[in-house]
Amino acid sequence: MYKTLATLTAGAALMAGAAFAGPNIVSGPGVNPECFAPWTDETNFMQWEAREGPFRVAVVNGFVGNTWRIQMIKTAKAFAEDPSIAGKISDFKVVSTGTDAPAQLGAIEDFINQGYDAIITIAVSPDGFDRVIRLADRNDVVLVPFDNVLDTDKVMQVNEDQLAMGRMFSEFVLGELDAKGVSSGKILEVRGLPGNSVDRDRSIGINEVFAADDGDWEMVSVNGMWDDGTTQKVVADAIAVHGEFAAVVAQGGSNGMVQAIQDSGHPWVPVSGESENGYRKALSEHSDAGLKGISIGQSPGLVAIAMKAAVSALEGNVMPQLISVPLPVATYDELEDGKNFWSDLPDNFFTVNEFPPCDVNISGPAIMAEDESDS
Amino acid sequence: MIGKLKATVLRNRGFTGALVLFAVLFITYQSIHPRGFSTAVLVQNSNEVVALAFVAIAQTIPVLIGGLDLSVGAVMTLTNTIASHVVTGTPMQMLLGAVLTLGAGTMFGLMNGLIVVYGRIQPIIATLATGAIAIGLALILRPSPGGDIDGDLNWAATNAVFDFAETYGFADNGNAAWIQPFVNIPVPLIILLVVALGVWLPFKRTVTCRTIYAIGSAEGAAHLSGLPIARAKIAAFTLAGFFAACGGLYLAIQTSSGNADLTQAGTYTLNSIASVVLGGTSLMGGTGGPIGSMIGAFILRIISFFFRILSIDPLLQPLIEGLVLLVAVSLGALRTFRVKNKLGLFR
Numbered sequence: 001m002y003k004t005l006a007t008l009t010a011g012a013a014l015m016a017g018a019a020f021a022g023p024n025i026v027s028g029p030g031v032n033p034e035c036f037a038p039w040t041d042e043t044n045f046m047q048w049e050a051r052e053g054p055f056r057v058a059v060v061n062g063f064v065g066n067t068w069r070i071q072m073i074k075t076a077k078a079f080a081e082d083p084s085i086a087g088k089i090s091d092f093k094v095v096s097t098g099t100d101a102p103a104q105l106g107a108i109e110d111f112i113n114q115g116y117d118a119i120i121t122i123a124v125s126p127d128g129f130d131r132v133i134r135l136a137d138r139n140d141v142v143l144v145p146f147d148n149v150l151d152t153d154k155v156m157q158v159n160e161d162q163l164a165m166g167r168m169f170s171e172f173v174l175g176e177l178d179a180k181g182v183s184s185g186k187i188l189e190v191r192g193l194p195g196n197s198v199d200r201d202r203s204i205g206i207n208e209v210f211a212a213d214d215g216d217w218e219m220v221s222v223n224g225m226w227d228d229g230t231t232q233k234v235v236a237d238a239i240a241v242h243g244e245f246a247a248v249v250a251q252g253g254s255n256g257m258v259q260a261i262q263d264s265g266h267p268w269v270p271v272s273g274e275s276e277n278g279y280r281k282a283l284s285e286h287s288d289a290g291l292k293g294i295s296i297g298q299s300p301g302l303v304a305i306a307m308k309a310a311v312s313a314l315e316g317n318v319m320p321q322l323i324s325v326p327l328p329v330a331t332y333d334e335l336e337d338g339k340n341f342w343s344d345l346p347d348n349f350f351t352v353n354e355f356p357p358c359d360v361n362i363s364g365p366a367i368m369a370e371d372e373s374d375s
Numbered sequence: 376m377i378g379k380l381k382a383t384v385l386r387n388r389g390f391t392g393a394l395v396l397f398a399v400l401f402i403t404y405q406s407i408h409p410r411g412f413s414t415a416v417l418v419q420n421s422n423e424v425v426a427l428a429f430v431a432i433a434q435t436i437p438v439l440i441g442g443l444d445l446s447v448g449a450v451m452t453l454t455n456t457i458a459s460h461v462v463t464g465t466p467m468q469m470l471l472g473a474v475l476t477l478g479a480g481t482m483f484g485l486m487n488g489l490i491v492v493y494g495r496i497q498p499i500i501a502t503l504a505t506g507a508i509a510i511g512l513a514l515i516l517r518p519s520p521g522g523d524i525d526g527d528l529n530w531a532a533t534n535a536v537f538d539f540a541e542t543y544g545f546a547d548n549g550n551a552a553w554i555q556p557f558v559n560i561p562v563p564l565i566i567l568l569v570v571a572l573g574v575w576l577p578f579k580r581t582v583t584c585r586t587i588y589a590i591g592s593a594e595g596a597a598h599l600s601g602l603p604i605a606r607a608k609i610a611a612f613t614l615a616g617f618f619a620a621c622g623g624l625y626l627a628i629q630t631s632s633g634n635a636d637l638t639q640a641g642t643y644t645l646n647s648i649a650s651v652v653l654g655g656t657s658l659m660g661g662t663g664g665p666i667g668s669m670i671g672a673f674i675l676r677i678i679s680f681f682f683r684i685l686s687i688d689p690l691l692q693p694l695i696e697g698l699v700l701l702v703a704v705s706l707g708a709l710r711t712f713r714v715k716n717k718l719g720l721f722r
Binding site: 058059061064070073077093094095096097098099100101102103105106107109110111113114115125126127128129130131134151197200 | 408409410413415416419420422423424425426427519520521522526529530533626629630631632634636638639642643676679680682683684686689690692693
């Protein structure tokens with residue numbers, strides 16, 4: 001029923017004005033569902049008119065300056081040259097506008113004016129893109145926000161399910177606590193950037209699992225801003241104030257979290273964290289001593305999936321409006337040096353980069369070796 | 376006639392330099408853009424520059440008295456969040472909302488002025504504090520980005536005159552003969568020029584404005600000459616608040632939403648200072664003017680436009696942008712080589 005209604009609306013929109021081109025809402029299933037999985041059963045499917053390649057693709061990044069973003073840009077460049085897609089892209093550009101909404105909107109509009117076929121972006125704000133969405137539709141440009149996505153269903157977007165990630169963090173930690181026979185105590189939750197939708201969703205997931213558990217848990221929340229330095233400080237402060245925690249559930253800044261536990265002499269406890277190389281090194285080193293952890297990452301490789309989705313849409317394939325990329329999960333017992341972490345590479349580096357179902361096979365070391373000088 | 380022009384140019388060396396630099400950058404950019412000199416590109420350029428240009432104009436006036444207003448970006452953010460709540464409903468309600476938004480910014484500027492003059496606190500410290508207050512208020516008003524500003528207003532205000540007329544269905548949907556000479560002019564550019572020139576040019580003729588320049592040149596002398604120092608300082612900060620609010624209001628219409636973005640507020644304050652310097656206004660005060668800063672904001676934006684047409688490594692772009700900016704600002708300092716009286720270096 002829902003889909004019929006959507007198709008009808010799309011038809012009406014088409015009749016209302018030929019000036020508004022853009023995607024048609026169609027019924028699923030979409031192409032390559034292992035890679036482009038729809039977010040829920042209710043997710044709409046979109047289809048653009050097929051056109052001849054090769055395509056001109058641009059990435060409009062916002063903030064630049066942390067490892068994640070730099071790794072994302074390197075991944076984008078490497079993937080554009082990957083044999084699986086290189087022949088389909090004739091022109092590839094990456095710009096970073098800083099945290100400045102008019103500049104990001106301007107860059108997107110400029111690429112539309114220049115006649116680019118697809119524009120991939122990490123939105124600086126979940127709102128405020130109405131104008132460029134309208135322009136992209138008029139000019140038949142495929143706009144693909146990923147990572148920080150928009151609060152709209154008018155564009156195709158790519159992300160990981162942050163709520164599920166939060167739940168998995170808690171479920172794993174509860175499982176480990178259960179195995180240790182612990183059923184009560186204080187749990188330290190390390191949050192990210194306040195006001196950010198990713199932080200909000202992960203925290204909701206983390207807390208609802210603990211609330212539903214029959215154990216007697218007291219949650220203590222601190223803000224680590226997803227930054228190693230800040231996280232190390234706030235975790236050290238929390239340990240100083242509260243004494244001992246049964247577990248630490250962090251959603252980022254994992255290197256700092258481990259460092260703070262180690263420095264304070266706090267016993268190793270079950271933990272959760274992102275996919276930083278240093279965190280995985282620590283898990284593999286100290287798991288016998290009790291640092292049993294789960295590592296799930298928001299992968300910088302999402303950019304490659306967004307690029308692949310854009311090209312697929314340009315080829316006229318049916319695509320889900322909101323694409324859910326599978327969570328790259330690794331627990332302490334699954335870690336293997338040289339495979340999903342690298343003991344010879346820097347700590348501050350995100351290990352999860354590959355997505356085999358999507359043919360995105362750019363591994364961590366390949367990215368680190370990418371020469372920055374050629375473009 | 377030519378003599379008079381020459382005298383004007385020489386008197387406004389900084390401004391002329393900025394204008395020439397802008398013209399060179401702009402014409403080069405448009406020439407290598409695949410759709411250069413088209414309305415679409417001009418509309419895009421104008422949209423991107425308006426908020427920054429307003430904030431740069433706002434910054435200029437306190438700089439003219441030898442102060443810095445660190446709250447301009449924050450006031451822009453605050454008014455942006457206010458506008459996202461009040462600029463909704465019928466056209467009349469939206470107009471009222473816009474007036475309310477501008478009024479709030481102006482009152483905030485007035486408060487800055489009163490604190491600086493009667494609290495006798497250095498402008499840079501006073502506005503650092505009030506800027507934090509503005510951000511705090513903005514966060515209360517919009518804990519997470521949102522708001523629902525009219526889509527038609529957004530579309531009309533961010534396009535060319537033709538689309539404006541088409542959206543609101545006047546002048547025969549933009550096809551009337553009398554409107555033809557104007558149809559390709561971007562609406563944001565008109566808003567910027569009308570507000571900036573409409574407020575600044577009349578104000579420039581007042582004693583208060585002359586006093587602002589006099590304070591920047593030599594506050595002691597201005598005081599001994601019996602000029603209204605307190606009034607001029609308060610006016611400078613009040614106008615800064617007003618122009619910052621113009622930036623915030625436009626930003627809200629442009630994004631049809633409000634966002635209490637802390638980082639963005641800081642970026643705009645810093646960029647406003649850069650625009651002021653690029654536009655030929657001395658940070659010591661006394662010379663320059665807001666129209667120059669507007670050009671300065673244009674220059675600042677155009678530098679980054681080039682990255683979208685040229686193939687430059689994304690991770691090298693900030694470095695190159697910084698280098699170009701440094702060269703541009705240094706051009707303004709060239710005159711120091713020609714100063715005959717070394718005391719002149721202190722100006």
